[in-house]
Structures are given as C-alpha cells and as structure tokens.
Amino acid sequence: xxxxxxxxxxxxxxxxxxxxxxxxxxxxxxxxxxxxxxxxxxxxxxxxxxxxxxxxxxxxxxxxxxxxxxxxxxxxxxxxxxxxxxxxxxxxxxxxxxxxxxxxxxxxxxxxxxxxxxxxxxxxxxxxxxxxxxxxxxxxxxxxxxxxxxxxxxxxxxxxxxxxxxxxxxxxxxxxxxxxxxxxxxxxxxxxxxxxxxxxxxxxxxxxxxxxxxxxxxxxxxxxxxxxxxxxxxxxxxxxxxxxxxxxxxxxxxxxxxxxxxxxxxxxxxxxxxxxxxxxx
Amino acid sequence: xxxxxxxxxxxxxxxxxxxxxxxxxxxxxxxxxxxxxxxxxxxxxxxxxxxxxxxxxxxxxxxxxxxxxxxxxxxxxxxxxxxxxxxxxxxxxxxxxxxxxxxxxxxxxxxxxxxxxxxxxxxxxxxxxxxxxxxxxxxxxxxxxxxxxxxxxxxxxxxxxxxxxxxxxxxxxxxxxxxxxxxxxxxxxxxxxxxxxxxxxxxxxxxxxxxxxxxxxxxxxxxxxxxxxxxxxxxxxxxxxxxxxxxxxxxxxxxxxxxxxxxxxxxxxxxxxxxxxxxxxxxxxxxxxxxxxxxxxxxxxxxxxxxxxxxxxxxxx
Numbered sequence: 223x224x225x226x227x228x229x230x231x232x233x234x235x236x237x238x239x240x241x242x243x244x245x246x247x248x249x250x251x252x253x254x255x256x257x258x259x260x261x262x263x264x265x266x267x268x269x270x271x272x273x274x275x276x277x278x279x280x281x282x283x284x285x286x287x288x289x290x291x292x293x294x295x296x297x298x299x300x301x302x303x304x305x306x307x308x309x310x311x312x313x314x315x316x317x318x319x320x321x322x323x324x325x326x327x328x329x330x331x332x333x334x335x336x337x338x339x340x341x342x343x344x345x346x347x348x349x350x351x352x353x354x355x356x357x358x359x360x361x362x363x364x365x366x367x368x369x370x371x372x373x374x375x376x377x378x379x380x381x382x383x384x385x386x387x388x389x390x391x392x393x394x395x396x397x398x399x400x401x402x403x404x405x406x407x408x409x410x411x412x413x414x415x416x417x418x419x420x421x422x423x424x425x426x427x428x429x430x431x432x433x434x435x436x437x438x439x440x441x442x443x444x445x446x447x448x449x450x451x452x453x454x455x456x457x458x459x460x461x462x463x464x465x466x467x468x469x470x471x472x473x474x475x476x477x478x479x480x481x482x483x484x485x486x487x488x489x490x491x492x493x494x495x496x497x498x499x500x501x502x503x
Numbered sequence: 504x505x506x507x508x509x510x511x512x513x514x515x516x517x518x519x520x521x522x523x524x525x526x527x528x529x530x531x532x533x534x535x536x537x538x539x540x541x542x543x544x545x546x547x548x549x550x551x552x553x554x555x556x557x558x559x560x561x562x563x564x565x566x567x568x569x570x571x572x573x574x575x576x577x578x579x580x581x582x583x584x585x586x587x588x589x590x591x592x593x594x595x596x597x598x599x600x601x602x603x604x605x606x607x608x609x610x611x612x613x614x615x616x617x618x619x620x621x622x623x624x625x626x627x628x629x630x631x632x633x634x635x636x637x638x639x640x641x642x643x644x645x646x647x648x649x650x651x652x653x654x655x656x657x658x659x660x661x662x663x664x665x666x667x668x669x670x671x672x673x674x675x676x677x678x679x680x681x682x683x684x685x686x687x688x689x690x691x692x693x694x695x696x697x698x699x700x701x702x703x704x705x706x707x708x709x710x711x712x713x714x715x716x717x718x719x720x721x722x723x724x725x726x727x728x729x730x731x732x733x734x735x736x737x738x739x740x741x742x743x744x745x746x747x748x749x750x751x752x753x754x755x756x757x758x759x760x761x762x763x764x765x766x767x768x769x770x771x772x773x774x775x776x777x778x779x780x781x782x783x784x785x786x787x788x789x790x791x792x793x794x795x796x797x798x799x800x801x802x803x804x805x806x807x808x809x810x811x812x813x814x815x816x817x818x819x820x
Contacts, residue, residue: 279578287573328605336576338605341596347566348601351573351581358534358555359577378597381563385570388561 224267229438231499232303233263237469238502239299241492243315244483250316250324253479254370255296257401257436257464261368262300264441269449271363276306276333284363285352287337289345290370290399291325292481297335298322302503306334309503343376345369346396350386353394364452368397372404375413380425386457387426395448397460400435403477422459435464470495504720505695507679507713513650515671515707516614520545521650522657523582523612527553530580530661536571537584538564543673544584544614564589568597568609575607580661583609587616587670588629591636602666603639610660611636615673616646617757618785618802619707619795628790634762636668637735643667643688644735646756646764648709650678652732655686663688670706672757674795677710680730689733691741697727700813701745701752705731705764708755708783708804715809722810724817734764739771746772751816752780755809757799760784779819781812 224232236259244250266272270284288297295315302309307321314320321330325340337348349367356363373379386394398418406412415421422429428451432444441462448458466480467473470492473484484492526533527549535549536558550557558574560567564585571581583590590613591598602609613632620628637644643665647653653671660667667688694709695716704712709730716726727745731738746752752772754765765782772778785802799805 279576281577285576337572337607338600341600344565344569344597344601347569347597348573348576350566351570352576353573354534354558354570355574355577355579358579361577378565378569381561381566382569385560385563385566389558 226438229263229267232267233259233438234496235498235500236263236296236299236303237496238493238498239312240295241470241484241489242502243295243298243312245489247316248483250295250483251292251481252295252483253403253466253473253477254290254293254399254401256468256470256473257466258293258368258399259296259469260436260438261397261441261462262296264438264445265366266300266304268442269445270366278336280336281359282361282363285336285365287345287349287352287367288326288339289367290342290373291339294324294326297326301334303500307332312503342373343378346379346382349394349396350382350391353391356393364393364395364449366395366397368399371398371400371402371415371418372409372412374398374415374418383422383425383427390455391457392453392455395452395458395460397462399464400461401464401466403466403480405477405480407477419461426456427459428456429459429461431461431463433463435462436468507694509677509679511678512675513678514673514675515647515650515653516543516673517545518647518650518653519612519614519657519671520548522654524548524552525658526661527556532578532580533582533661534558534574534579535582535584536560536567538562538567538589540585544612546584564594565597568594569601571609572601572605572607575609581609582612584612584614586627587613587632588627591632592629595635599639603642606641607666608664610667610669612657612669614671616670617672617707618790618798618804619672619674619757621673621795621798622792624792625789630759630785630790631762632670633734633756633758633764637767641666642735643733645688645733646670646706647732648706648730649676649680651680651682651684652686655684656732659686659688672707676707679710689736689738691738692730692732693727693741694730695726695728697725697749699725699749700817701727701729701749702755702809702813703729703731703742703752703764703768704755705734707757711806712755712809714806715813718806718810719813722814724813726813731764734767737767737771742768742771743775746776746778750778751820752778753783753809753812753816754780755783757804758784759787761787779816781816783808783812
C-alpha cells in the first residue's frame with residue numbers, strides 16, 4: 223500500500239505525462255486532466271480493489287468508467303502507470319493508428335478502457351448497468367465513474383440519477399469533478415448548476431463532499447467515507463471540488479486550458495513545476 | 504408455385520415476446536430492459552418469470568441504452584424494448600457511442616415500426632430507422648416478417664455476439680413462415696421461384712409480396728420472391744443469383760426509400776450487375792393517423808403497389 227508521499231510523487235509524474243502528451247500533438251485537454259490527477263491516482267493506486275491484468279467483464283474487481291472522456295490524458299497516464307499498457311505508448315496519444323484515441327474507446331482494444339466516452343452524459347447509465355450486472359453475478363465489488371460538473375447539463379444524467387436511487391443501486395460511487403468551469407466559461411455563466419448536493423440528495427442519493435479535491439489525504443478520506451456508505455440502499459455521489467489545471471500555475475483557475483495545448487516555453491515551465499518522480503516515457 | 508398458408512393473424516411483437524420468454528428459460532445471461540412499454544412489447548412473461556433479470560427503466564430511453572451497454576460488462580446479454588422511434592432516433596448518440604462504437608453485445612428490439620403503428624400518427628411511426636441503424640458500423644439490422652420469424656430471430660440473437668437492431672411491428676398480420684423454424688442472420692430466404700422479376704421484400708411487405716406474386720402470375724409474369732429479413736449484412740449473393748436470372752428487381756419495405764433496403768440492394772446491383780429497380784417504399788414523407796390497412800394503401804405499401812412496380816420494372820428491361 224502506497225503512502226501519501228508516494229501517491230503525491232506518482233501524481234507529479236502523471237502531470238508531466240499530461241502536459242507532454244498534449245504538447246506533442248498540440249491538441250487535447252490538459253485543464254480537466256490536471257484537476258483530476260490526484261483523484262485518479264488515488265482511485266487506481268489505493269481506492270479500487272483491482273485485479274492484475276485486464277478483463278473486460280471485470281468479474282470480482284472494482285471497475286471504473288470515465289464519463290468525461292476528454293480528460294483522456296490523465297486517464298491514459300494513470301492506466302499506463304498502473305500497468306494496463308506500456309508507458310511508452312503515451313507517445314502515441316492522438317496519433318494515427320494509435321490505441322490512445324483523442325477520447326477513450328474500446329474500439330482499438332486499449333486495456334483498461336471498458337466503454338467509449340466523449341459524447342457527454344452517458345457514463346452514469348453505463349455504470350448503473352455494470353453495477354446491476356455485478357449484483358446479478360453476486361459480485362460484491364464496486365463500480366466507480368467520474369463525470370464533469372458541466373456534464374451534468376446533459377439530460378441523460380438525470381434519467382440515470384433518478385433510476386439509481388429508485389432502484390437502490392448501492393454498489394455505485396459517482397464522482398463529480400466540481401471545478402466550476404466549462405468550455406464557454408464558468409458553469410455559473412454558461413448554465414448554472416445550482417446546488418448540486420441538494421439536487422443529488424433530492425433524488426435520493428447519499429452525498430460526500432471532498433472540499434480539497436486536489437489534496438491526496440482529503441481524497442483518500444473522502445473515498446473511504448464514500449465506500450463505507452455503499453451497500454445501504456442508496457447510490458453514492460462524491461462532489462470532488464477541484465481546481466482546473468491544478469499543479470501548473472498558469473493553467474489554474476481558468477477554463478482557458480480546457481482544450482488547449484501548451485507551447486514549448488509553457489511546457490518547459492509546466493515540467494519545471496513538476497519534476498520527474500518515476501521516469502518520463 | 505409454392506403455397507403459403509396464413510395460420511392465423513398474429514402480431515410480430517408477440518413473436519418477440521414469445522422468443523424472449525423462451526430465452527429467459529434457456530439462457531441465464533439474457534436480461535431485458537423496457538422503457539414503460541412492457542405490455543406493448545409483450546415482455547410481461549419475461550418480467551414475471553425473471554423479475555431479477557428485468558429492468559423497468561421508466562420513460563428514459565437514453566438511460567436504458569447506456570444501462571444495456573453497462574450490463575454487457577459482466578457478461579449479460581441485454582435486450583432493450585421500446586417503440587422503434589424511441590429505440591433509434593431518440594437515442595442515436597447513446598447507441599452510437601456506448602453500444603456500436605464500444606462494440607457491446609446489446610440487442611435493440613423495436614416494436615411499432617413503420618406506418619402500421621396506425622392511429623397514433625407520425626410522431627410514433629418511424630420510417631427512417633433502418634437507415635439510421637444500418638449506417639452504424641458493426642450494427643446488424645433485422646426486420647422480420649411474421650410472428651414465427653420474429654420469435655425465431657429473437658432466439659437467434661442471443662447466440663450472435665455483437666449489437667443488433669431487431670425491428671418488428673404492432674398489427675396482427677399473416678403468420679406463414681414455419682413454426683419453430685430456424686433463423687440464420689444474414690441469410691436471405693427464397694420464398695418463390697420465378698424468372699421475370701425478383702421481388703425483394705422485408706418485414707410486413709413479405710406477405711404482400713407473396714400475394715403480389717399470385718396476381719402477377721395471372722398476368723403472365725413469373726416473380727421470384729425473396730424474404731430479406733437481414734438488411735445488414737445483406738445477402739448480396741442471393742440477390743445477384745436471382746437477378747442474373749430475372750434481370751430486374753422490385754424492393755419492398757415499410758420504410759422511406761431513402762436509406763432503406765432498396766438503397767442497399769441498389770448498391771449491390773450497381774457494383775455487380777446493374778439492372779432496372781423499382782422501389783416500393785414511402786417517398787420521403789412522414790406518416791399520419793389511420794388504420795394500418797388504410798395507411799399501407801395510401802402510402803403504396805401493399806400487394807397492389809408491388810404488382811404495379813413489378814409490371815413497370817419488367818417493361819423497363
């Protein structure tokens with residue numbers, strides 16, 4: 223089991239991977255990726271009970287679905303560094319004939335990915351289906367998914383949110399990346415989400431808030447709390463309050479880096495802020 | 504000329520229900536999802552027999568498609584049930600990304616397709632669904648013609664790995680294919696041998712084609728009738744074999760001529776053996792309220808329309 227220092231060092235390397243992937247092809251989504259780096263590292267290195275190797279059905283292990291597929295750089299980095307595929311393959315991000323498509327897909331057979339995502343709002347539904355399959359299979363493991371806060375503007379989420387509580391899908395932990403930003407600006411200016419906690423609670427969910435969503439200790443504590451609430455007849459929502467672009471100072475607190483790559487100078491600055499901890503690919 | 508007997512009118516959706524009921528007993532991996540149309544889709548028996556494997560999702564088709572995709576992860580074989588309109592156009596992106604592109608083993612079962620849905624009118628009568636679904640890479644598209652064939656197709660789907668769109672309808676129609684017959688996905692069924700024209704029909708139009716064949720014979724035209732239950736992948740070999748003999752084609756479907764069976768047949772012909780073709784299909788229009796028979800007559804989707812098309816295409820040879 224890794225300690226906090228090791229997980230933080232892992233995260234620093236993941237940040238390097240994110241900006242390097244995006245810089246190389248001058249495309250991709252660094253902002254949301256950086257904001258969720260600590261969370262995905264915690265999930266794959268500590269929180270989830272995973273098996274070695276990859277099996278699509280995920281029998282007898284916890285499984286995860288990325289709903290906001292545009293943060294593929296962080297997903298790919300964490301998957302590779304968790305052993306699903308060679309780290310060197312991060313070099314092929316968004317290139318022709320790559321398994322690392324712009325948005326994650328099962329189509330190219332990349333280990334670790336169980337559903338295509340990118341067109342938003344579909345992950346919770348998929349996770350509910352997988353959670354239902356686990357129950358039918360008498361598999362006591364959990365299903366996790368991550369969505370963006372802006373993504374909650376998609377109506378399908380609310381169909382799924384209503385279904386999950388109404389049908390006591392209590393082996394499901396849905397995390398919302400609450401960074402308050404989306405492409406056209408802040409969520410408050412684009413389409414206000416209102417009180418997300420109250421909305422989930424009104425739909426009958428158990429809600430856990432992680433106020434310091436970029437703090438490893440806070441994430442681990444929050445996810446332990448979320449796990450402890452499973453199996454009690456309610457689906458669990460984790461509101462993960464993050465800073466978009468976290469760990470790269472000029473990318474923080476703005477939506478400007480949602481889908482924009484750093485130039486050479488900016489890359490150098492980002493890497494200087496995040497020294498190698500494992501090893502670059 | 505072979506004789507086909509209507510053993511008693513039945514709705515194709517009941518064939519789906521019967522097939523699903525049987526699958527419930529024979530295949531523990533089969534699960535069913537329905538969006539508040541259990542009775543209309545004839546899924547009641549499955550629901551009653553296997554409540555733990557039945558998912559009532561409410562009026563929320565997008566969530567249903569996503570859930571179905573998720574259920575495959577864990578080895579389930581999900582069958583979704585709602586009207587054809589809500590099985591396709593309403594949830595196209597969910598099917599595209601979570602099912603088709605993700606390569607999930609979901610069976611999208613769609614009732615009340617076409618104008619024969621009847622009195623509810625155009626909001627519910629989809630005539631574009633075959634085109635929508637056949638455009639999706641990897642999607643198998645099936646449109647069955649009667650109760651027996653729909654039951655057989657439903658059962659066959661469970662042994663086929665990959666996403667499938669199974670289209671059937673609401674009204675009671677002639678039931679004439681063999682009871683407990685076999686169903687091979689992608690394999691055309693020759694119903695009548697003929698020499699002057701090939702009639703390629705799908706769904707409710709297959710029985711109409713058989714009736715047209717009799718009338719044409721009285722007029723001295725020998726028609727070959729092929730039941731194309733699988734529109735994708737299309738049995739091009741069977742079509743080309745027949746056309747080599749007849750040298751003209753009528754396609755017949757309860758669907759817009761744009762994007763339907765007819766255009767798929769046209770492509771096969773254009774690439775291999777261009778011959779005259781006439782299309783019995785709706786002409787880029789929405790439907791409307793009416794009885795199924797009235798609508799099939801008004802929109803030119805019955806035996807009389809097939810006879811007219813056949814006469815015309817034979818003259819074009």
